[in-house]
Amino acid sequence: MLINKKETKSIRSAFGKTLESLGHVNKNIVVLDADLACSTQTQIFAKSFPERFFDCGIAEQDMIATAAGLASQGKIPFAASFAMFVTGRTYDQIRNSICYPEFNVKIVGTHGGVTVGEDGASHQALEDISLMRGLPHMSVIVPADCRECEQVVKYAAENYGPMYIRIPRTNVCDIFDENYKFDFKHARVLDEGTDATVVTNGETLAETIEACNKLKKDGYSIEIIHAPVVKPLDDDTIVKSAQKTGLVITIENHSIIGGLGSAVCELLSEYCPVKVKRIGVKDRFGQSGKWDFLLDYYGLSSDKLFVSIKDEIENRSKKTN
DSSP states (O other): OOOOTTSEEEHHHHHHHHHHHHHHHOTTEEEEESSOHHHHSTHHHHHHOGGGEEEOOSOHHHHHHHHHHHHHTTOEEEEEEEHHHHHHTTHHHIIIIIITTTOOOEEEEESBSGGGGGGOTTTOBSSHHHHHHTSTTOEEEOOOSHHHHHHHHHHHHHSOSOEEEEOOSSEEEOOSOTTOOOOTTOOEEEEOOSSEEEEEOTTHHHHHHHHHHHHHHTTOOEEEEEOOEEESOOHHHHHHHHHHHSEEEEEEEEESSSSHHHHHHHHHHHHOOOEEEEEEEOSSOOOOSOHHHHHHHTTOSHHHHHHHHHHHHHHHHHHHO
16 A cells, blocks of 8 residues: 655644534534634634634633533534643543533544654643543544545534544645545455554554555565544454454554553453554653654654564564474
8 A cells, every 4th residue: 555655734624624514514513622723723613603613711621511511402512622631631521521421522632642742741642542432432533644534523423422533733644545435333454464463543554554565575464454443443353353463563643551552452352362562652751852753762653663563573483483
């Protein structure tokens, strides 16, 4: 699978534009933000529908409680802020005011992961997926490019239930063409292989594809699974692949505790016990730096992934010989 990482687009703009287009179709859609409409790009919706946009100020807990109230009256609220703030500061409100009554609120966390860059550890959400996937009734989705983000937002608007959508600060390259269709129930096998299964999502998908393309040139056969829906996880696709390859590697711009890697480990420990290598941030906070430097520093760049995946395959070969 070929991608062009040099040509990138703003996934936050894709989110904002999609919300605005949906606003023309569904008058029940309302948008809330916490004084970050320019950064989250909810400002696009605000310009077209000022009467349906609510800037709650730097008061994320109030924003979530207000979204719950709007949902109780039949509205479809999209509440957006930085992933760190919209999940961390508001956990109690999300748990008790949205998930417990199962209100139809869509929470969108932008600026997820270490690629937030220079804003540093205080703004780099590495625990948000863990927090959200632990909540009953909450779905968790991490789109990888602009086209998928558009379809995920449309899906969220058309389907009932609490959802958390996580997108990065950085621009992303196109991965999927115009024929792509987001499937909430199924992960997608992008490339078949026999040496190892790699499961990823979000902005690390592009890095993974690039790394696996290099490995393929060296004679390695890697099965790439894109799993944008972390919860509910597509058990069947991952178990079937693990049974075939016997080695699973998860890659995520998140802590290896509680995120995609944990979800895969939990699944396979019960249905297909195989070696799982989790690649992500290892139980630590982020730091300030250029986003591409940090991606490489934490082992998530294509160059570092190439080495890590190759090492796992080689180490297994040594043990079996």
